[in-house]
Amino acid sequence: MRREHMSSKIYATITGVGHYAPEKVLTNDDLEKMVDTSDEWIVTRTGIRERHIAAPDEFTSHMAIAAARKALAHAGVAPEEVEAIYVATCTPDMVFPSTACLVQAGLGIKNAYGYDVSSACAGFVMALDTASAVISAGRIKTALVIGAEKLSAVTDWTSRNTCILFGDGAGAVVLQASDKPGMLSSYLGVDGNLSDILYLPAGGSKLPASEETVRERLHTVHMAGRETFKIAVNTMVDAAQTAVARAGLQIQDIDIIVPHQANHRIVDAVATRLGEGVRDIVFMNLERYGNTSAASIPIALSEAVASGQVKSGDNILMVSFGGGLSWGGGVWVWP
Ligand code: UT7
Numbered sequence: 001m002r003r004e005h006m007s008s009k010i011y012a013t014i015t016g017v018g019h020y021a022p023e024k025v026l027t028n029d030d031l032e033k034m035v036d037t038s039d040e041w042i043v044t045r046t047g048i049r050e051r052h053i054a055a056p057d058e059f060t061s062h063m064a065i066a067a068a069r070k071a072l073a074h075a076g077v078a079p080e081e082v083e084a085i086y087v088a089t090c091t092p093d094m095v096f097p098s099t100a101c102l103v104q105a106g107l108g109i110k111n112a113y114g115y116d117v118s119s120a121c122a123g124f125v126m127a128l129d130t131a132s133a134v135i136s137a138g139r140i141k142t143a144l145v146i147g148a149e150k151l152s153a154v155t156d157w158t159s160r161n162t163c164i165l166f167g168d169g170a171g172a173v174v175l176q177a178s179d180k181p182g183m184l185s186s187y188l189g190v191d192g193n194l195s196d197i198l199y200l201p202a203g204g205s206k207l208p209a210s211e212e213t214v215r216e217r218l219h220t221v222h223m224a225g226r227e228t229f230k231i232a233v234n235t236m237v238d239a240a241q242t243a244v245a246r247a248g249l250q251i252q253d254i255d256i257i258v259p260h261q262a263n264h265r266i267v268d269a270v271a272t273r274l275g276e277g278v279r280d281i282v283f284m285n286l287e288r289y290g291n292t293s294a295a296s297i298p299i300a301l302s303e304a305v306a307s308g309q310v311k312s313g314d315n316i317l318m319v320s321f322g323g324g325l326s327w328g329g330g331v332w333v334w335p
Contacts, residue, residue, distance in 0.1 A: 011182025012132035012143075013335045016075025016174035019302035020066035021052040021289065028164070035160040042164045047264025051167025051290030053152045059093045061102035063170035064148035067298070068107060071144065075174035079107045082174075083140040085114030086131050088123030088147045088294035090200070090323070091154055092116055103146065120198070121260050121322025123147060123294035124171075125188065125330055128318070131175050132183040132330075146172040147294035154200055156220035165263075166221070167290035171298025181333040184315070185246035187239055188328040194231065197224040198323035232262060233269045235327040240274055240319045243329030251275050253315055254331070258304060260320035261286035261296040270319075283309060293322065310334050 027050045028039035042048055054063065064087055072079060087099040100114030117127040124147035131143040148170035157163050201207055202218035213219060236259065244251055251274050259267050264286055271279040283304040292299060297318050304310050312334060319329040 008179055010136050010138055011178050011180060012135035012175045013178040013180065013182045014173045014332060015176045015335060016071040016073070016077060017172070017298065017302045017305050018067050018070025018074055019169065019171040019299040020063050020070065021169040021299070022054040022058055022063065024053045024055065025050050026053045031164055034157060035163060037160045037164055045265070046165060047286050048164065048290045049287045052169055054150045054168040060089055060091050060148045060150045060170070061093045061099050061106060063150070063168065064099060064103050064146045064172070065106040067148065067170035067172040068103060068144050068146055071172035071174050075176070077142060077174050077176070079109045081142050082109045082112050082144050084131060084134065084143040085109065085112055086117055086127040086143065086145045087114070088117045088119065088127040088145070089149055090118055090120045090123065090293055091150045099148065103144070119190070119322065119326045120324055121262065121291070121293045121296065122188070122320045122324065122326035122328050123322070124297045125186070125318055125320045125328035126326070128173070128183070128330060129186040129188055129328065132186070135175055135177050141177040143175045144172060145175055146170060147296070147298045149293045149295045151221070151293055154220050156217050159220070161225060162221050162223055165291045167292050169289060169292045169295045169299050171295050171300070171302050173298055173301070178335065180335065184249070184331040184333060185243050186328065186330040187242040187246055189235070189239070190324050190326045192324065194325045195323070197227045197231070198222070198325070229263065229266060231325060232266050232321045233273070235325065236266070236270045236319050236321045237273045239321070239327045239329035240270065240317060243319065243331050244317060247331035249315065249331065251278060254317045255281060255314035256304060256310055257282045257317045257319065258297055258300045259318070260322070261289060261300055262291050262321070
């Protein structure tokens with residue numbers, strides 16, 4: 001009996017989820033007044049109708065803390081129980097300290113370590129994978145995994161190619177050790193050969209801030225939209241199929257898919273390629289948030305749970321794609 005106990009698997013399970021969106025809403029009509037675009041173009045090409053925009057004095061850490069508070073309350077976990085904080089973000093408050101440190105201080109968490117995971121839109125699935133592995137290894141019992149972004153701070157508001165896409169917000173989950181599943185599988189990948197189709201050129205060691213970088217708007221997201229679109233579909237299909245296979249399941253066994261909310265046409269193309277009827281189990285809230293990068297999956301998961309669309313025992317597939325290039329998928333059982 002003792003040997004059985006010692007060899008029993010430790011799963012990481014999601015026991016709480018929460019999200020936060022800034023108060024200000026920027027509609028497509030508002031964007032029409034800023035750049036040469038139209039509500040019709042944006043809705044047809046992306047599915048986005050509005051997005052939330054953080055206040056000037058509201059930063060990524062504030063949104064992360066707000067989402068984390070809700071996730072902790074949902075899980076019934078006190079801040080002092082948290083042993084690790086993972087913040088997926090490509091828009092940290094500062095280059096360092098990590099946003100995770102600011103979250104630790106903001107929530108009054110004691111005795112935890114934390115760091116940021118920088119993998120653009122795929123950051124949340126990457127962070128979930130690491131946190132889950134640390135829990136399954138028996139190193140910690142409770143972790144906070146947060147996706148938080150203030151993309152409005154790195155958006156070129158004069159470029160219609162990008163400014164219509166992005167929004168701000170945060171989502172968080174509490175992960176806890178359990179003898180019941182849990183994370184069933186994970187599949188992650190990167191390809192730096194394609195780093196220049198979606199990137200933020202300046203502000204790092206390559207192009208530190210200068211008058212020129214500011215003048216050339218190099219502190220904002222640069223993207224080759226069409227190329228990104230095509231690769232997003234292929235990699236998300238691959239990530240979804242591989243994650244499902246690694247879980248020992250078929251796509252028909254998945255109850256709900258929570259994809260990165262990039263563009264409704266990307267998600268529709270992925271769903272079509274995954275099989276008949278798959279579109280019906282995809283959760284979307286892109287219309288009201290735009291693309292919030294690493295925050296998009298946890299915000300969507302939180303809304304899916306709050307709306308009652310996730311039931312105990314459901315198999316959830318999360319799948320993402322982003323700059324890097326980077327991608328990932330994971331299958332989870334809802335406890
Ligand atoms: O998290 C991952 C991050 N990135 C993505 O997911 C983005 C992936 N890519 C996309 O979602 C799409 O490529 C976009 C939504 C960005 C663009 O849609 P598209 O169907 O690929 O349009 P396009 O770039 O091929 O542009 C078509 C036309 C162009 O005009 P011409 O050359 O045909 O005359 C653009 O100049 O639409 C024009 N255009 C716009 N028109 C009105 C581009 N942006 C806009 C705009 N409003 N905002």
